[in-house]
Amino acid sequence: MPTEIVQIALFTTLAALAATVVMLPPGIALAWVLARHRFRGKSVVETLASLPLVMPPVATGLLLLWLVGRRGPIGKMLAPFGIEIVFTPAAVVLAMAVMGLPLLVRTARAGFEQVTKRYEQMAETLGARPWRVFTTVTLPLASRNILAGALLGFTRALGEFGATIVVAGSIPGRTRTLAVGIYTYTETGQDARAAALLAVSVTLAFGATLIANRLAHVD
Amino acid sequence: MARLRQGFRLRAGRYDGQAGGQAGATADGAARFELRFSLTQGVFTVAADLEFTARAVALFGPSGSGKTTILEAIAGLRAPQHGRIAVRGRVLCDTATHTSVPVRDRHVGYVPQDVLLFPHLDVRKNVTYAQERRATVDVPNLDHLLGLTTLMDRRVSGLSGGERQRVALARALYSGPDVLLLDEPLAAVDLARRRLILDVLTAIRDDLQVPLVYVTHSPEEARAIADYAIVLDEGKVVAAGAPGDVLP
Numbered sequence: 001m002p003t004e005i006v007q008i009a010l011f012t013t014l015a016a017l018a019a020t021v022v023m024l025p026p027g028i029a030l031a032w033v034l035a036r037h038r039f040r041g042k043s044v045v046e047t048l049a050s051l052p053l054v055m056p057p058v059a060t061g062l063l064l065l066w067l068v069g070r071r072g073p074i075g076k077m078l079a080p081f082g083i084e085i086v087f088t089p090a091a092v093v094l095a096m097a098v099m100g101l102p103l104l105v106r107t108a109r110a111g112f113e114q115v116t117k118r119y120e121q122m123a124e125t126l127g128a129r130p131w132r133v134f135t136t137v138t139l140p141l142a143s144r145n146i147l148a149g150a151l152l153g154f155t156r157a158l159g160e161f162g163a164t165i166v167v168a169g170s171i172p173g174r175t176r177t178l179a180v181g182i183y184t185y186t187e188t189g190q191d192a193r194a195a196a197l198l199a200v201s202v203t204l205a206f207g208a209t210l211i212a213n214r215l216a217h218v219d
Numbered sequence: 220m221a222r223l224r225q226g227f228r229l230r231a232g233r234y235d236g237q238a239g240g241q242a243g244a245t246a247d248g249a250a251r252f253e254l255r256f257s258l259t260q261g262v263f264t265v266a267a268d269l270e271f272t273a274r275a276v277a278l279f280g281p282s283g284s285g286k287t288t289i290l291e292a293i294a295g296l297r298a299p300q301h302g303r304i305a306v307r308g309r310v311l312c313d314t315a316t317h318t319s320v321p322v323r324d325r326h327v328g329y330v331p332q333d334v335l336l337f338p339h340l341d342v343r344k345n346v347t348y349a350q351e352r353r354a355t356v357d358v359p360n361l362d363h364l365l366g367l368t369t370l371m372d373r374r375v376s377g378l379s380g381g382e383r384q385r386v387a388l389a390r391a392l393y394s395g396p397d398v399l400l401l402d403e404p405l406a407a408v409d410l411a412r413r414r415l416i417l418d419v420l421t422a423i424r425d426d427l428q429v430p431l432v433y434v435t436h437s438p439e440e441a442r443a444i445a446d447y448a449i450v451l452d453e454g455k456v457v458a459a460g461a462p463g464d465v466l467p
Contacts, residue, residue: 122329123348124323137337
């Protein structure tokens with residue numbers, strides 16, 4: 001297999017893994033808040049959290065470009081530290097994390113909703129403070145769903161295209177991912193390379209989805 | 220069982236450093252209870268207006284009479300709209316002064332009817348969950364009393380009804396509670412094992428001197444364990460006093 005293909009496959013897998021790590025803390029927090037709390041504006045938060053699922057990914061990419069671009073609100077804050085995101089591997093991770101987050105939140109939320117509150121109450125009667133209740137009871141009991149959600153987010157990240165190409169481009173050896181690579185190679189008539197990337201994509205997605213489904217269905 | 224009783228008698232009284240020395244507890248381990256509250260949930264109201272001293276209180280009544288609600292009010296899992304709850308001289312809640320001690324600071328050992336052992340932890344981790352164990356808890360004694368030594372490394376999913384009950388009792392007692400709240404502790408235990416659990420509860424009451432609040436709809440059980448009984452019906456206290464006088 002040409003080194004370029006190997007590099008793209010490795011880069012995409014690592015970026016998707018990094019994106020999964022990045023999306024886990026906010027994803028778990030958001031899922032827990034949505035599962036366990038009622039507050040004003042909850043439906044707005046719920047809708048915002050699902051938006052990347054229904055919006056055209058290219059539009060999400062454009063939004064990210066505005067936010068983290070040199071003149072965007074987040075880009076401006078990072079600029080003094082010499083941090084630039086657009087068209088870097090970090091932009092790939094960001095796009096993947098944003099696109100994968102809704103899947104993680106939905107699956108993890110269902111997990112938190114399934115955890116019987118009475119287990120948490122038992123922990124409280126045994127003197128546990130809220131953080132201990134969360135880390136020793138709630139989180140472990142929801143862990144199967146969280147893991148399944150993380151895997152779904154990871155698979156979504158692996159296949160990310162629209163947002164990635166807008167905010168990270170398709171720079172060979174730097175930001176080119178599987179999906180973007182397939183598109184670029186097909187566009188430029190490099191069919192063999194496109195086919196090789198396709199095979200890698202199918203294999204990775206198949207494996208990850210299989211594991212995610214097993215996690216979701218086994219008791 | 221004989222071994223269990225005998226072994227336990229040798230260690231009797233070790234617990235009274237906590238029980239006897241505390242305000243609201245007498246030398247024989249009896250505790251002062253103040254249950255004067257009303258708690259409404261939807262269309263159902265549970266109300267009590269009682270003050271008494273007891274080593275073991277039976278809450279007796281048919282299903283839906285409010286027994287569990289009273290336990291949960293003492294544990295702090297439900298909040299009365301009006302009134303005051305105090306156990307062993309310690310006010311747990313008082314709506315007049317807007318006092319409500321958080322669940323985690325109430326020092327109650329609660330064993331619900333479905334015991335609710337943490338399914339993801341083994342027996343040992345369940346039992347030792349209460350980290351901030353109070354110094355007065357005599358762990359070897361407890362393990363012996365409840366016959367835990369052989370259970371410690373088991374998964375909770377493989378335990379029988381009686382074993383689950385013992386593990387749940389241990390988990391509650393390891394926290395060094397001021398009072399033990401038991402919701403139908405014999406409901407999921409087969410007939411042959413009921414006597415064993417009752418003996419364990421008697422030992423907890425007499426030797427560990429932890430006062431019990433015991434929910435049951437069996438007058439025999441109530442008589443066997445309690446020295447004070449509260450008879451409930453549709454959320455109201457219809458009788459309270461010595462079990463021999465008030466139980467059917």
